Amino acid sequence: MAAPLFAGAIAWGASSTSTFSHASTPAGEVSGISIFVLTITGMIFVGVSGLLVYALVRYRGREGDLMEPPQVFGSVQIELSWTIIPVLIIVVLFLTTARVLFSVQDAPKPASALDVIVVGHQFWWEFRYPQYNVVTANELHVPVSSDATDRPTFMKLTSADVIHSFWVPQLAGKTDLLPNRVNEMWIDPRAPGLYVGQCAQFCGAQHAKMLLRVYVDTPEQFKQWIANQQRMQAEIATPGSSEDAAVRHGDAGNVVHAGASLVARGSSGAVGDAVGYEDSQEISPSAGQYVFEHQACISCHTVAGTVATGRYGPDLTHMMSRATIAAGAAPNTKERLLAWVTDPNQIKPGSLMPAMHLTDRQNEQITAYLLTLK
Structure with missing residues (x-):
């Protein structure tokens, strides 16, 4: 039911910062729950609006009406309806959301996973690759995942100063970076390319320009990038100096x-x-x-x-x-x-x-x- 109702919305929202345009399993889970919630709330909106329009038309004042309409005091059926139905809706939304939270947060970490430490600064990102002894900034490079070669990226996030928030909509939901605390998240991009995001928590004067770029490389590209990042820079000197x-x-x-x-x-x-x-x-x-x-x-x-x-x-x-x-x-x-x-x-x-x-x-x-x- 969700696909026909929101196909237009998804097509309209398929941009680099749209939660409906997902390219990773965690983002797909977030997108799925978003569509589900929109479907439920959309049906509630249509139902309530329909009942309101019906009541306005059916019981509108007409010319010649001089008597007060019949007064009804209390209805067991109506009381049960507006109590049981909302409770059922809340339970369904709660269980569906809990399933997504546990599936994302408790996902098993495979031996092939890439480890990255993310540190938020005012106003830039630091990325450390402990498996390769590489440190870089602002542009995160990760390998692409596929059914044949599953290599997700597991990240530990912390902050060097104030609260920041790591958010790349196409890859995962946002996760806060807190001083003196380590949060975790993971992504497994399924298509190579550039994915953009930014800090999603106000962190100071240049919060709006604390942007984020994630490059998803093929295995060969990622291997070449790591090799280049491991290379030292020599002191520049002329011959014989x-x-x-x-x-x-x-x-x-x-x-x-x-x-x-x-x-x-x-x-x-x-x-x-x-x-x-x-x-x-x-x-x-x-x-x-x-x-x-x-x-x-x-x-x-x-x-x-x-x-x-x-x-x-x-x-x-x-x-x-x-x-x-x-x-x-x-x-x-x-x-x-x-x-x-x-x-x-x-x-x-x-x-x-x-x-x-x-x-x-x-x-x-x-x-x-x-x-x-x-």
Whole structure:
């Protein structure tokens, strides 16, 4: 009965954020109970509205009616009807909802499941893959599930600050992330592709732009993505500049300096004109990495394989493998990345990432370095 009644509504609501357009078992359960409840409540609406219209027409005042209609005081049949019928409806809805809750929350975890730890921050998402020692941000990658290869993703959710809520309508119902508590949920997407969602709990000034992207990959794509995420980023240095890394790691020794800065080197590896990177006009990844590692950037961000080990902000090790920046607020292009580095508030007002008030040259250098983090 539900399908004919709500086929039009489902077709109209088949969008990336519609609970009727499901692509995962938990979302399918939520969609099914939604249709069932809509069917029951729709029938109640039609029945009550019909009785109301009938009463208004049948017992309307007519010309020449001068007598008061017969007065009926009490009816056992009516009393039983409006007591028993609602009780039965509530019991049916309760049992159906309980069945869905238990089937989703108590689903057995297979040995092939992928484990992901989700941490909500103001205002971005942190994703940890403990089985692979991978950490990323804002864009969750999971493998597709099928009847032949069932590989659901089981997630543990917590918060680093305030209450957040993980919600991707096509994959599952929303689940809150609470400080000092771990909630759990799971998904088993049945079709590869991109599924979008966002934080569904007001968490501060940039709650509306705490967006969420879930990429469902084929087994081969997911394996390749994991391999890339496990790769470390090397310290950028020109040929023969082993001293460069020593300076970055605090082992200055007898390395040549120009003031307090690292010397620039030519392509042959010989010491150049002794121009410090912090004073350099060169827009290059190596100059950008030097500026990045000598500012407060490394206090908040991690770039695996380098001295940047901050945990307050998103992990940037492979940030150019992501399609967006600022938790989905802007596309990850050179122009938008430069704007974000220069002043995050021009893209995401209220962002907790501060503007460092660097020179335009330093912002361009840092951007040049970030563009290499693939």
